[in-house]
Amino acid sequence: MPITQSEVEKIAKLANLELTTEERESFSVQLAAIIEYIDQLNELDTSNIKPWQPKSAGEMSQSSASREDIVGPSLGQQKALEQSPDHDEGHFLVPRVIGG
C-alpha cells in the first residue's frame, strides 16, 4: 500500500511529531515498504481465531493476585518534581495551553 506524504503528516500529527521535510519524504518511502511487507498477513484466514489476550495476573500465578490495600511510602512531591524541566510551588510549569 503506497503511503502519501499527506498521510505521513496526518500520522505525525496524531503522534505529536512535527518531522522535517526530509523525514517526511524518507518515512513515506520506508513506511510504504514496511506496510507492504506486513500486508502479507492477509494471506492468512483468521476469521475463526480470537485475537490474543494477555493472561490475567491470576492466570499467571499460583495464588490469588489480590492483596491487602495498605498505604505505603510513595515518591513524595519534591522527588516527583525534581526531574521536571520547569516547576514552581509544587506544580509542573508548561507554556500556555489556550490561545497565543
Add this chain to the structure above:
Amino acid sequence: MTIKRTIDQIHELYASGESTPGEITKAALDRIERDNAGLNAFLMVDREGAERRAKAMNAGIKADLTHKPLAGIPVAIKDNLCAEGLRTTCASRILGNYVPPYTATAVRKLEEAGAIIVGKTNLDEFAMGGSTENSAFGPSRNPWNVDYVPGGSSGGSAVAVAAGHVPVSLGSDTGGSIRQPASFCGIVGLKPTYGRVSRYGLVAFASSLDQIGPLANNVRDTARMLQVISGHDRYDSTSANVEVPDYLGALTGDIKGLRIGVPSECFGEGLDAEVREKVEAAIKLLEDRGARVVEVSLPHTRYVVAVYYIIATAEASSNLARFDGVRYGFRAEESRTLSEMYRRTRDEGFGAEVKRRIMLGTFVLSSGYYDAYYEKAQRVRAMLVNDFAEAFRKCDVIATPTAPTPPFRIGEKSDDPLAMYLGDIYTVTINLAGVPAISIPCGVSKDNLPIGIQFIGPHFEEARLLNAAYAMEK
C-alpha cells in the same frame, strides 16, 4: 585479550584472601576506562560509587560469600534500567539528563545479592534496534572485530561481558535484544518467560513483550543471575507468582532422552550457510550426548516479523507518548504553546528509528486501520502461541539459529530498516509467545565472528534450557 574470570573463580579469590571486592572492582573499572573510547560499551561509569561500595565490602566478604550469591561481583546494567541517582538515558536525547528517583526491582535484587553496579551500558535508543547503531551517543563496537556491530539492542551489555569488563550484565529483550547481541558477541544470553522477572523500573518499550534477563560468559553465571532476579514483585502486576526453582542445581549436564525439536521452517530461505552448518553441528553434538532429535513445525514462521512490527510499534507508540517534556527529561526551548512544546520536544528528542516506530505504531492503531493491522496481528499472535503449544507436545526444547547471519558491518544495514527487521525472524516469535529462550555460542565464521544457537522452552522451563546449554558448553 583480558582474562575473563567466572563468578566462581572470583569467589574463590575472595575465599582464599587472594583478592578483595575493592581490587576486583578497581580492575574492572580500569579495563572499562582503557577500552571505552574504542568500544563505547558504557554510557556512564560510576567509578566513585562502585569503588566506595566495593571497599566497604572488603572486611565482611568471607561472611557475605555464604549467603550473597553475587558478593563483590562487578555488574553492568543496560541504560534503560533505573537505578536511583544514576543517570538513565535509554540512549536517547529525550532522557539525556534523567536521573531516576527510584531503582528497578531487578537492579535492587542484584544489589541485595552483593553485586557492585559499575555503570550503565549502551543500547539502541529505547531498545529499538538490533545493532546498537541507533544510540544517540554513538554505536558500540564488537570486541571480536571493531568494524562490526555487537548486535542489539543490549549491545553495550554484551560488549561489557565479551570484552571482559564485567563477568555478567543485565539486558532487556523485547524481540531478541538479549539473545542476538549475545550471539554476535560470542556469549550467553537468556530471555526469561514473560512474568519471570519484574519489569518495574525498566523503561517500557512494548509492555506485552519486554523482559529483563542476564548476559554472561558461561551458563553457570547465567543461571546464578537468573536465580537472583526472578520472582514475583508487587510493583509489577504482570510478574508471575510462580515458584523459582534452583537453577544452579539444575545444571547436571545430563540430557539423556531430552527431545530436541528442530523446526524445518527455521532452517530454510534467508539462513546463512555458515550459520546453518554450525547450528546443525551443535544439534548433532547434543544428539551424541544423549538427546533425541525430533522434527517439529512452526508453520507461521514467515509471518512473525510482520506480527511483531505491528504489535511492538503499537505498544511503543502508546508507551512513548509519556515523553512530552513536562515531568522529566528534555524540553525544547521557547515554544509558544503547549502543543508546540510537545511536538518540538519529541522532534528534537527522539532519533530517526524511534520516530519511525512511533509513526508505524500510530498508523496501525489509527481509526480505519486498527482491524486490518493491529487486530489482525493479535489473531496471528494467537496462532503463534498455539504453534508452540503443539510443538512442545512432541519435544522438550526447540533448537533454532539465534540470528540468520553472523554479525554484520557497522553501517551495512542502517539505511534499510526492513532488512534490519528481517534479522529478527528467529527471536521475535519467542516474545510474542511469552516463552523463555537462551542463546549460546556454537562456533565462529570463517571471518572469525561468533555464531549462536537458540534453545526455546515452554513457559517457566528456564532450568531445562540452562541444562541443555550447559550440556553443550561442556
